[in-house]
Amino acid sequence: MKKFKRIFTYAFLGVASFISIFPFLWMVVSTTNKSVDVTQGRLLPGAHLLENLRTLFETVNLGTALWNSFVIAAITTILTLLIGSLAGYGFEIYRSKGKDIVFNILLLSMMIPFAAIMIPLYRFFGQISAHAPLIGIDTLAAALLPTIITAFFIFLFRQNTKMFAKELVEAGRIDGLGEIGIFFRIYIPTMKTTYAAAAIIAFMNSWNNYLWPLVVLQSPSNQTIPLLISNLGSGYSPDYGVIMTAIVIATLPTAIIFFIMQRHFVAGMMGSVKG
Amino acid sequence: MASINDQAKWKPRRLHAGFIGWGFILLSIIGISIFYFYPMVQALILSFQSGMGASLEFVGFDNYIRLFNDPTFTSALTNTFIYLLIQVPVMILFALIFSVLLNDPTLKFRGFFRTAIFLPAVTSLVAYAVVFKYLFAADGLVNRFLLNINIIDQPLQWLNDPTLAKFTIIIAITWRWTGYNMIFYLSALQNVDKSMYEAARIDGASALQQFFFITIPLLKPIILFTSIMSTIGTLQLFDEVMNITSGGPGNATLSISMYIYNLSFEYTPDFGYAATVSYVIVFLVVILSIIQFKVAGDRD
Numbered sequence: 001m002k003k004f005k006r007i008f009t010y011a012f013l014g015v016a017s018f019i020s021i022f023p024f025l026w027m028v029v030s031t032t033n034k035s036v037d038v039t040q041g042r043l044l045p046g047a048h049l050l051e052n053l054r055t056l057f058e059t060v061n062l063g064t065a066l067w068n069s070f071v072i073a074a075i076t077t078i079l080t081l082l083i084g085s086l087a088g089y090g091f092e093i094y095r096s097k098g099k100d101i102v103f104n105i106l107l108l109s110m111m112i113p114f115a116a117i118m119i120p121l122y123r124f125f126g127q128i129s130a131h132a133p134l135i136g137i138d139t140l141a142a143a144l145l146p147t148i149i150t151a152f153f154i155f156l157f158r159q160n161t162k163m164f165a166k167e168l169v170e171a172g173r174i175d176g177l178g179e180i181g182i183f184f185r186i187y188i189p190t191m192k193t194t195y196a197a198a199a200i201i202a203f204m205n206s207w208n209n210y211l212w213p214l215v216v217l218q219s220p221s222n223q224t225i226p227l228l229i230s231n232l233g234s235g236y237s238p239d240y241g242v243i244m245t246a247i248v249i250a251t252l253p254t255a256i257i258f259f260i261m262q263r264h265f266v267a268g269m270m271g272s273v274k275g
Numbered sequence: 276m277a278s279i280n281d282q283a284k285w286k287p288r289r290l291h292a293g294f295i296g297w298g299f300i301l302l303s304i305i306g307i308s309i310f311y312f313y314p315m316v317q318a319l320i321l322s323f324q325s326g327m328g329a330s331l332e333f334v335g336f337d338n339y340i341r342l343f344n345d346p347t348f349t350s351a352l353t354n355t356f357i358y359l360l361i362q363v364p365v366m367i368l369f370a371l372i373f374s375v376l377l378n379d380p381t382l383k384f385r386g387f388f389r390t391a392i393f394l395p396a397v398t399s400l401v402a403y404a405v406v407f408k409y410l411f412a413a414d415g416l417v418n419r420f421l422l423n424i425n426i427i428d429q430p431l432q433w434l435n436d437p438t439l440a441k442f443t444i445i446i447a448i449t450w451r452w453t454g455y456n457m458i459f460y461l462s463a464l465q466n467v468d469k470s471m472y473e474a475a476r477i478d479g480a481s482a483l484q485q486f487f488f489i490t491i492p493l494l495k496p497i498i499l500f501t502s503i504m505s506t507i508g509t510l511q512l513f514d515e516v517m518n519i520t521s522g523g524p525g526n527a528t529l530s531i532s533m534y535i536y537n538l539s540f541e542y543t544p545d546f547g548y549a550a551t552v553s554y555v556i557v558f559l560v561v562i563l564s565i566i567q568f569k570v571a572g573d574r575d
Contacts, residue, residue: 210399
């Protein structure tokens with residue numbers, strides 16, 4: 001009976017793992033096959049990878065889309081971490097009744113569905129366009145600005161700051177460091193793991209963001225990777241091999257981050273429930 | 276209580292520290308006000324206006340009345356609730372079962388199973404949605420497989436049948452998020468006192484009884500947290516519907532978010548009515564959050 005249970009457990013987890021991995025295997029195998037082979041359900045690697053890559057770079061602006069996504073994700077990550085950690089630190093180290101009230105009000109913004117603020121944001125950036133075209137509609141700046149400051153990261157940093165030894169702040173003051181100096185010279189180096197976890201989440205969120213860029217970015221030269229894939233996928237005569245190649249390239253950065261930094265990855269996810 | 280003298284002595288220092296403290300959080304206050312709270316107010320004002328594009332005028336509660344006579348909105352709302360009521364419980368149940376099975380230290384290949392089941396969570400929503408659209412196409416691999424093992428004798432219209440299309444969306448979301456939720460339960464299970472299970476076994480409790488009478492009650496807070504997160508996520512469902520079915524066939528898979536998008540950017544733009552529909556999501560999210568706080572409050 002016990003042995004039977006064991007076998008059942010392995011079979012169950014085996015099937016679940018197979019279903020979880022299969023789409024990945026199919027994606028990767030399909031990058032090496034012709035479109036016809038993909039539609040006919042070929043599951044063996046072919047010799048069409050270079051051809052698919054060439055078609056991809058020749059027919060669509062994959063390079064530009066990768067660059068746009070990278071620029072947006074990199075700037076978003078840096079600013080999110082800086083501003084979010086400044087606030088998390090401020091709320092916890094300089095704790096006061098007033099700040100706690102403000103903190104709770106800021107947390108309320110986590111309940112705001114993006115669909116509800118999408119239209120006012122679109123109109124807002126539309127109005128800005130006339131005065132400051134550099135951050136108006138159809139600019140990378142407009143695509144990243146509303147995503148930089150989120151209550152989630154303030155919350156995450158505040159929760160983690162609870163474990164930061166406050167004596168270090170006193171020690172810094174005695175050493176003659178200013179309050180901002182303490183933050184940059186003591187807090188940031190001590191909290192490296194929190195920053196790593198937060199960076200992974202911020203980068204992935206931005207890299208995969210779809211709805212807001214879809215609304216605000218219009219010209220092909222400003223396309224991000226999700227927009228490009230979505231466009232390829234909704235085409236009338238899709239070249240499956242080429243699309244799969246684009247999807248694999250788009251997924252690679254996040255998959256690599258996951259495999260290299262698995263521990264930080266999970267720590268980042270958990271950061272949202274701790275406390 | 277500090278004496279009056281102490282307070283007087285501390286005051287200048289505290290004022291100074293308070294000032295600097297506000298400095299640290301100032302940018303966040305400004306940012307969240309501009310990009311969250313101000314647009315929320317704007318959307319509320321918009322929801323009482325109507326008109327095409329930029330020419331808007333106040334129409335009172337007309338938009339809210341229109342909600343009740345709008346079959347497309349009814350479809351979107353119904354679809355979203357079908358997704359919610361089927362997908363969230365199924366996913367959470369699977370995630371719980373996986374986490375309990377994987378929490379057994381004597382199990383071989385634990386690391387492999389855990390990584391494999393979590394892997395879907397690293398994909399971008401658009402990327403996996405496009406892959407699922409092809410997998411579930413009429414001549415896609417899923418139909419090929421089912422035909423080969425003789426479960427069906429002709430291809431199923433996964434994307435073109437109203438019921439099956441909803442089912443496809445549910446399968447897709449479940450594939451993407453089950454492993455993600457499992458990780459939360461696994462980490463919670465690691466903090467569970469093993470001796471409780473020992474005691475239960477000695478008392479003759481079966482594995483199923485242990486699952487329902489120990490595991491689930493202990494994980495209640497985290498199950499609640501993940502169900503609220505999933506519910507809020509599903510209420511905002513957009514990427515998958517847009518890229519797998521585009522809301523079709525008819526409006527059979529349309530979600531509320533996608534309807535808002537269509538009202539603003541696909542049809543003749545009616546920002547006012549779109550804002551009204553968006554406030555329905557706000558309303559639902561607020562209600563669910565209140566329920567969460569109430570239930571979470573009860574356990575303390």
